[in-house]
Amino acid sequence: MSVPSTTKAFIxxxxxxxxxxxxTVQYHSASVQDVSLPQGEVVVKVLCAGFNHRELWIRKGLYPGIKEGATLGADAAGIVVSGPGHLLNKRVLVVPMVGWESNPRGPDGKFGIVGGVSHPSYGTLSEYVALDAKSVIPAPEHMSDEEAGAWALGAVTAWRAVVTKAQIEKGHNVLITGIGGGVAMIALEFCVxxxxxVFVSSSNKQTIDWAIKAxxxxxxxxRDESWPKDLAALLKEHNLTGLDAIIDSAGGDLLGKTGRSLNPGAKVVCYGMTASxxxxxxxxxxxxxxxxxxxTMGSTAELKAATDFAAKHKLKPSVSTVLEGLENAEQGFELLEKGRESGKIVVRVSTRGGSKL
Structure with a gap:
């Protein structure tokens, strides 16, 4: 197919x-607009794009490097409509960051997370995305378009926390905090x-019940002041001596509260600060x-490893809401703000045969 010179995008x-x-906060507006599509080694026709809380923080002005006029969105799955022969017509994931290829210690170039910022200059809430060939990887065949579109950012963050940092192995005892979050839910799947x-914490009984089923x-x-004692009781109930790792998204006095339950040499990995x-x-x-x-986040190599692991074990992100068309993208931000979703929010931008706009 011919590659368009413009694309509709959520700007x-x-x-x-x-x-x-x-x-009261200074909140950025956003709307669907026709914008120029720059040249790239690869052009991806976006099928589905996932929402992350990062996009909401950007609109609230709580993120560095924000650029008005930039396309929002970091996650997407789509079809390559222009590019090298080995990628053409293949379903791919957009790598949600640039500047971090494989260094296990940290970024090996000018690092940036995709969407809403000056670097890189593109986002995934768009009908088409032009980018470098190294910024796409094959989408897992066992995932639907919606699941694939919600996978990459959460997966690479969870994989780095669970595997690279915490070095989780069979038989380890692990606490994952804030299990309702997208990264935490994928971390649970990896650990299991x-x-x-695996043990989890949440303020919602239904979310805990979901985690147990998973x-x-x-x-x-x-929210119960007794939660550290409740956790210790759960460990004892399962004849487990203590925690080998904590995967945490909240921050705060976690070590003080869980200290008695931590085994010598335990690893506490913090990838967020929702509480402190x-x-x-x-x-x-x-x-x-x-x-x-x-x-924080991870490398393209870690994303590939996470995706290969997911394919081997048939792991998928939990998707709770699918919106139809970019014109309904604003609803995704409203749902993020309410915070009641039990899974990922996704917008279907187009179908294999045509646009949803």
């Missing part, structure tokens, strides 16, 4: 005051497939040789 606009509960004994041994409500921007490390943890590790 970040100017900001104005907007009320969120009791707070690796043979770990393979967790049990869960605790982090700090994670105190006390001497009791130091004396137990506990490792506190930061983790």
């Amino acid at each position: 970040l606009g100017s900001k104005s005051p907007r009320q969120f509960g009791e707070k 497939a690796l043979g770990a004994n 393979g967790a041994k049990g869960g605790v409500n982090y 921007p700090s994670v105190p490390l006390g001497m009791s943890a130091v004396l137990k040789n506990v490792d506190l590790l930061g983790s």
